[in-house]
Amino acid sequence: MRFLLRLLSPLLGLVVAAIGVITLLEVITAWVAPASSPLVIPWPDWQAALTGVTWDSPTVRLVAIVIGIVGVLVALVPLVARRHDVRLTDPVPEVTVTTSPRSLARAVGHEVRSHSDVVSASVVASSKKVVVKAGTLDAPDEVRAAVRERIDTLFTRLPLARRPRVSVSVAATKGVK
Amino acid sequence: MSSRSRAAVARSTASDRTLVLLSGLVLLAVAVLVLLLGQGVFGVYRAQRPLIDPQISGWMTANATATRWIAVGIGIVLLVIGLIWAVRSLRPEPRPDVLLSEVPGQRLTVEHSAIADAVRSDAEAIDGVSRARVRLVGHERRPAMRMTLWLVEEADVRDVWAEVDGRVLARARQAFAVEVLPTAVRIELDAAASKTPRVL
Numbered sequence: 001m002r003f004l005l006r007l008l009s010p011l012l013g014l015v016v017a018a019i020g021v022i023t024l025l026e027v028i029t030a031w032v033a034p035a036s037s038p039l040v041i042p043w044p045d046w047q048a049a050l051t052g053v054t055w056d057s058p059t060v061r062l063v064a065i066v067i068g069i070v071g072v073l074v075a076l077v078p079l080v081a082r083r084h085d086v087r088l089t090d091p092v093p094e095v096t097v098t099t100s101p102r103s104l105a106r107a108v109g110h111e112v113r114s115h116s117d118v119v120s121a122s123v124v125a126s127s128k129k130v131v132v133k134a135g136t137l138d139a140p141d142e143v144r145a146a147v148r149e150r151i152d153t154l155f156t157r158l159p160l161a162r163r164p165r166v167s168v169s170v171a172a173t174k175g176v177k
Numbered sequence: 178m179s180s181r182s183r184a185a186v187a188r189s190t191a192s193d194r195t196l197v198l199l200s201g202l203v204l205l206a207v208a209v210l211v212l213l214l215g216q217g218v219f220g221v222y223r224a225q226r227p228l229i230d231p232q233i234s235g236w237m238t239a240n241a242t243a244t245r246w247i248a249v250g251i252g253i254v255l256l257v258i259g260l261i262w263a264v265r266s267l268r269p270e271p272r273p274d275v276l277l278s279e280v281p282g283q284r285l286t287v288e289h290s291a292i293a294d295a296v297r298s299d300a301e302a303i304d305g306v307s308r309a310r311v312r313l314v315g316h317e318r319r320p321a322m323r324m325t326l327w328l329v330e331e332a333d334v335r336d337v338w339a340e341v342d343g344r345v346l347a348r349a350r351q352a353f354a355v356e357v358l359p360t361a362v363r364i365e366l367d368a369a370a371s372k373t374p375r376v377l
Contacts, residue, residue, distance in 0.1 A: 002190065005190060005193055005194065005197060006190070006193065006266075008197055009193035009196055009197050009262070009266045010262070010263045010266040010267045012196065012197060012200050012262070013196070013258075013259050013260070013261075013262030013263030013264075013265075013266060014259060014263045015259070016255050016258055016259030016262065017255065017256050017258075017259025017260045017262075017263060018259070019255050019259070020251075020252045020253065020254070020255030020256030020257070020258075020259055021252070021256055022252075023248060023249075023251060023252035023255065024249060024252035024253065024256065027245055027248040027249055027252060028249070030245075031245050047229060050227065050228040050229045051227050051228070051229045051231075051234070052227065053227060053228050054224070054225050054226060054227055054228070055211070055214045055215045055223065055224045055225070055226060055227075055228065056215040056216070056217065056224040056225060057215075060211065060215055060228065061211075061212060061215050063211075064207075064208045064211035064212050064215070065208065065212070067204050067207060067208040067211075068204070068205050068208030068209065068212070070204055071200075071201045071202065071203070071204030071205035071206075071207075071208060072201065072205055073201070074197060074200055074201035074204060075197075075198050075200075075201025075202055075205065076201070077197055077201075078190075078193070078194035078195075078197045078198045078201075079198070081190070081194070083186070083187055085186065085187075085363075088334070088364065090182075091338040091339075091341075091342055092342050093357075094181070094182050094357045094358065094359045094360065095182055095341075095342060095346070095359075095360045095361075095362060096182040096183045096185070096186055096360070096361045096362070097338070097361075097362045097363075097364060098186055098361070098362070098363050098364070099363065099364045099365065099366060100363070100365065103364070103365045103366045103367070103368070104366065106366060106367050106368075107366040107367045110330060110367050157333065157334070157335075158334055158366075159334060159335060
């Protein structure tokens with residue numbers, strides 16, 4: 001969403017600038033050379049159409065509803081666009097340390113896969129929650145406890161500002177050990 | 178002080194946010210007003226009048242010159258606002274040089290790249306750091322540092338921190354002759370593994 005915000009903002013700026021340019025062009029053309037008047041925008045047609053439509057006509061209402069929906073969507077973008085950094089505790093007051101959720105997931109994944117009892121694992125991490133799904137050839141309950149313990153030791157080594165909730169699910173995969 | 182280091186974590190999107198939010202709200206407000214007008218909230222007869230009111234178009238034909246100047250003014254204002262908006266939003270984040278002395282005749286600044294390179298090579302010398310990226314952000318007078326460290330597997334984050342603060346940042350502070358240098362450190366854990374070629 002942050003990407004969308006960074007994309008949308010200059011686009012909207014350019015749209016505003018384009019409306020300004022077109023207004024200037026049309027007004028000055030109509031003023032200086034009325035013969036070639038509708039230069040880019042067929043505004044006399046638009047004018048005729050808008051003169052014929054009243055405020056309570058269904059078309060106007062429909063267009064207003066569409067504009068309103070677009071407005072809500074545009075207003076939502078900056079409200080939901082935020083960074084998902086994972087904070088680590090600050091070593092000294094003037095230093096802020098962060099890591100990315102992806103990097104945290106990578107670290108957890110390496111830790112989980114570091115023993116041979118786990119044959120496959122997928123990790124999704126955020127600053128609040130770490131979800132681990134692992135596959136094993138051993139008894140799932142024992143492996144689950146082992147994985148949880150490994151993650152606990154990782155989090156004691158890793159000075160996270162707040163410890164995320166950890167959910168581990170282990171499923172038995174078929175295969176030969 | 179820590180708020181300055183927190184601000185250095187990433188480029189601020191405050192102005193983009195405000196402008197986009199404002200545009201959305203303007204569109205919404207226009208839509209609501211048009212709907213209310215159509216419902217007859219501002220008068221039953223007003224709702225039945227055309228979008229381009231004959232009264233207004235009559236005024237416009239009567240005062241053609243004034244209308245043109247008003248339209249030209251609106252066009253210029255929109256163009257200027259739109260261009261400033263787009264340019265500000267597309268401009269890369271500035272990399273400030275550091276101002277060491279402001280005494281007239283002895284003004285002394287250190288170029289951004291010189292500092293960034295020096296601190297980066299210091300940071301890359303730390304045990305456990307495979308790669309580092311350093312840049313300054315903020316204003317010339319109040320710079321902050323943004324540092325991205327790629328750690329190898331098995332690197333202890335606390336040891337790396339101790340080195341970063343005790344050696345790298347201490348040297349930088351000494352070089353700038355400042356008490357504190359707000360710094361945002363982004364850490365990429367276990368990043369060395371991604372250096373190995375991957376088959377898709």
